[in-house]
Structures are given as C-alpha cells and as structure tokens.
Amino acid sequence: MALDQSFVGRTYPPTAPYEVGREKIREFAEAVGEANPVYTDPEAAKAFGHSDVIAPPTFVFSITFRAAGQVVEDPQLGLDYSRVVHGDQKFAYSRPVRAGDRLTVTSTIEAIKSLAGNDILDIRGEVRDEAGEHVVTAWTKLVARAAEEA
C-alpha cells in the first residue's frame, strides 16, 4: 500500500543528546579496520587541528539511523520495516564528529515515492551539537520492497 503523501515535510522532535565517547569511536574505527591515529590518539588529532579524536565519516549513521526510527516506526506512516532495504546514503559535513560532542538529530521526511509497488522514503537528519551548531546532515533513502503476491 502506498504511503501517505501528506507526511512529506513532516519534522519529528529532536532526539535526546547522544554523547560521543572516545572509546566508542575507537571501537568503530577498529571494526572497520581503520589504523589512522586521528581516531584514537588525541595528540594525533590535535596535529590536524582537531580538539579531540574525531570519528570516521560514516560513524554518525548509527546516531542518525536511530533517530530515523521515529519515522520508520511511526504507526501513522505505516511503513513495513521487515521489507526495508537501504537504497542511498549521503552525508554533508560542517565539521567532523569528535569525542565529547553531545549531538541531537532532527529528522524530516523529504520525499515519499511509489515505484513499481515499492515505497521509497527519503529522510533527512540534521545533526547539531550542544551549542546548536550544525555538524552534519545525513540523507537516508529507504526502499520498502513490494509485498509478494500471495
């Protein structure tokens, strides 16, 4: 069933702050095989002008995708999450995420399309720090595949 177009433009309340920890960044960097010390050594990060270790570029997805759960699980929208695959992902950075950040995410439904029975949902997540400054915007395209004929 096609999703309700009237949800386009809907913005959800900002999430509670996510506090970015050095050890969480280290865990993520190790999980993707990163050896760059800018992710684990504050001194190496300072040499590049960062006040603390920074996170790999895709780290923030864990935070924005959790925030997108507000949209995905909105019973009024009625998305069938069991059929959802990740279509596209994009980030635009004002600065890298770094240890000590307390980040909030505001999610907005940018577009809803129906294509060959698939529901396509574009969600924008604006990530801001404690001072309200923009850090990164994440665009996530989710595709709910058409239900198979019974």
Add this chain to the structure above:
Amino acid sequence: MTAKIAYDDVEVGTELPAQTFPVTRATLVRYAGASGDFNPIHWNEKFAKEVGLPDVIAHGMFTMAEAARVVTDWLGDPGAVVEYGVRFTKPVVVPNDDQGALIEVSGKVAAKLDDRTVRVDLTAMSAGQKVLGMSRAVVRLA
C-alpha cells in the same frame, strides 16, 4: 582540517591509491556490535536465505565505511571530507569460510571545484560486481 594533498597538485583523472578490504563473518559480527546494526541478514545464514538472499551479506554501511578509507587515507585528515554519498547497488555476499569476501575500491579525481575542493569518484567491486553506485566524495585539499 589540513589534508596532506595540495589542490594545485591534483588534476582531473588523478588516481587515488586503490585498496582491497577483506570481510569475513567475524568482521560483520564486530561491525554489528560497533554500529548497533544487528539485522540478522548480516550474521544469520538461515535467516538471510529465508528472506531471499544468496547468503549472509555485509552491512551496506560497512562497505561505505571501507570505500571512504581510500579517500581518507589519501587525505591524511578525514576531517577534510565535506560530502560523501553512495548508492547501494548490489550486496557484498560473505560466505562462511576462511576467505570471506573482498571489497576492491579505487578512486579518481573527477572534478576540481571551488574553494580548494575536489570531487572524487569511487568504484567498489566485490566478486566482479559493482557494489556501490554514485559513490562520490567532495574533499577540501590544502
């Protein structure tokens, strides 16, 4: 934000050093824990096959993270990444053996933009198939 590559030293067509990233089931379990994405298609073969996949597949965001390394290793400072986007075109299938799968990533400068930025286009292949499409990063050079 101090990339070790100078804007004036690159041209359209400049190639970034290519890299190959191995991915095994253990890699995926570790990534699931670090990222918080515990979707069973990334670790449970029975479940993956039940939903029509050939086998366990890698997290798309894992592949996106690996592809980024070709850019960030070239830059030195990952803080110089201004934009990064991909389309997930094919899954990276990860068999339950000692080998796992390989993700081969190459990149080249596709355009020189304003404000000392360039666009890098990436190609990511696994088992002879293109696993990412429209994989592009905009980065600020020194």
